[in-house]
Amino acid sequence: MYDLIIIGAGASGLISAIVASSSGEKVLLIEKMSQAGRKLRITGKGRCNLTNTLPLKEFLKHCGSEPRFLYPAFNLFFSKELINFFEQLGLKTVEERGGRIFPQSGKAQDVFLALINEIEDSSCQVLKDTQVTSLMIENNRIVGVKAQSRTKGNKEYLAKKVILAAGGESYPLTGSQGDGIRLAKAAGHNIIPTLPSLVGLKLKDYNQERIHPSIVGFGVRNVKATISLESGKKIAEEFGELTFRENGVEGPIIITLSRQIARLLSQGERLFLNIDFKTALSEQELDEKLLSELNIRGKEDLRSVLRAFLPHELIYLAIYQTALDPRKKASFVTSQERKEILAFLKHCQFEIIGDFGYEQAIVTQGGVDLKEINPKTLESKLIKGLHFAGEVMDLDADTGGFNLQIAFSTGYLAAQNAEKED
Template sequence: MKQVLVVGGGAAGMMAAAVAAEYGARAFLLEKQSRVGMKLSITGKGRCNLTSAEEERQRFIAGYARNGQFLFTALNAFSNLDLIRFFQEHGLDCKVERGQRVFPQSDRASDVVRVLYKNLEQLGVDVNKSQGVKALLFQDGKAIGVQTQKGKVLADAVIIATGGMSYPRTGSTGDGYRWAATAGHHIIEPRPGLVPLVVEESWVRELQGLSLRNVRAIAWSSKGKKINEDFGEMLFTHFGVSGPIILSMSRDIGEELLRQEKVRLVLDLKPALNEETLDQRLQRDLALYSRRQFRNSLDDLLPRKLIPLMVRLSGIDPQKESNQVSRQERKNLLQLLKEFELTVLATRPIDEAIVTAGGVDVKEVDPRTMQSRLVKALFFAGEILDIDGYTGGFNLQAAFSTGYLAGKNAALLYG
């Protein structure tokens, strides 16, 4: 029986080990942490956005910021629909929420880990926890195993599924990059993928914890070039901004920040209303509360936490009666609502990122098998590869699909 060794007990590693066993190999899984699936158990705020329900393949691939086409064969081998079916067949129903996001019906990421681990047990995978790997072992241009803290572990094929560098406390500390480099692979510099943004304006601290829905955000370079745009939900923090649309835009913003010091982030707080309609709405609200002070007339328009700041930034006397607000003052408020500007200085550190951008150069990996083009019997799966998606389940799907393909082909390598 062929022996397949998988290093890394995350989504990609658990899938790879299970599939290798299904295809007749004796599978070993090495995880340096005390339990498997640590990062998976906290993803999606503990709810685990498994994948996207998008069925059209090219639109699904468009969910990746970099190298989405590399995943074409992997997604054909194990698609998002296959993943949903896998969990349902193992007793974990799924549901589709806003933006085509797929979650377990239970809303518990721990249930996802439980299903994957139980599947490993049922398939007879030898799971070794608290088993750190120190180096890859090679012989005659072929991967033959690993050196662990306890000794050598030999195998017919090795799959590296150690993740990136985000959330290092879960075990993703970049080990796999070093091993890939020793095999001759080029590593695209790791950097934050989905990550919150740091802004210049100190007043964001006043808005800490405020979540806004149905907001349009556009990022602009200093030369007036549109960097990225998104619509949906965002969150203010003590250092800046976060939330789904900010995370999705953060990769492109981060790349632009490498070329310049600052990026303009412009929020449309009322994207459903054009300027004329919004002006009519403002006039109605100011007339409705005509005897109130201006600072008390915006309750129907804005979240309470945002009102004091908007009043201050508008330059309108907060004690002025609403019926005394001039046309020009109303115009200034209108512009503030449609072009609420922030200055982005930086991304948060990579260890706070949800995913890592960069990694093993996919030009050196066969997309049909996930095997290294440089070293025989060496495979890669998951976040260690230079693939990163936007929010919405794309990153986990890439992990599961590449894990599936690596596990299958590692098992069939000498068949």
């Protein structure tokens, strides 16, 4: 019989294991993959953006639809505590632009190693390659879990408390395949429908082969991307960098926007992406500049005029979108054609027809309904002794270190309560 069983050795489960075992609890950490923390090790493009130093009020603006739910977890263990916690484990951190915190070594692997070394030095027992298949519940109280492994077959593990820290559904190769959500549902919890979030967007009538293969992987900076409804109503806007991919676009501003439109997109709402490639110039200024270039370069072809405004990869896109003849001499470009070029530069529009799916989504939107979880303890309001931590809950945030802080803070809080209540 264990005091505590933790399902999932991801960011939230690992910290829960450290907190609970440091108080002498008998803890069992169960991980379905052959290695723990697979997702943690690839975070932040291998650099792991641990957290963000924004003050609480600003920080919460980047977190989910119910940020108040996070107050108790953040009051207990916020960015400062997280940085100190890792310092004590021997991991130094550095702050970068936008308050983003990274390990000084620049290696996500070191974040994982700091946690797992601490666990291996503790009394916590770790079972890898073992998948929890069901929660054992008697009279609305958790009594243990059933798990399956190649070496041990099907086994029951008894415990007074269980923390479900099995993650969401994104990046399934790391082990987060929705098991946690299925286990919570089987226990009677309501699930807010899950969706890929922080993910690239697929565009209609975007064909990289017909545009030009060199568009794939091409990134543009200082652009403004706006998402609007069919009625033209603007619903989200971001300024920064985006990258063209095989079937659509990704990059920092696109993934941020994807989070804001995930629900609408899943409801079948028609949504449009508008890109302003020339944010520094007003439409009128740009038109004047275009007119002047067309006059100066009267004997050159349209492609060479466009080169004064765009990198060559985007000229392929401009030609594809406007359907103008790139060989046309500048002096023959009509005012209607000039308007089309201007529209491309300031309002390049595509219909959004989907996203790149869980395989490429950084987080999962949706999950266990927060209404059924006590925010002060992260205990289920339905099943005594069952706690939640991390992305399995209906919690997701923007990029910038917010998601890992949520995982670490909730993992910390869930384990605290497990200690106190025992």
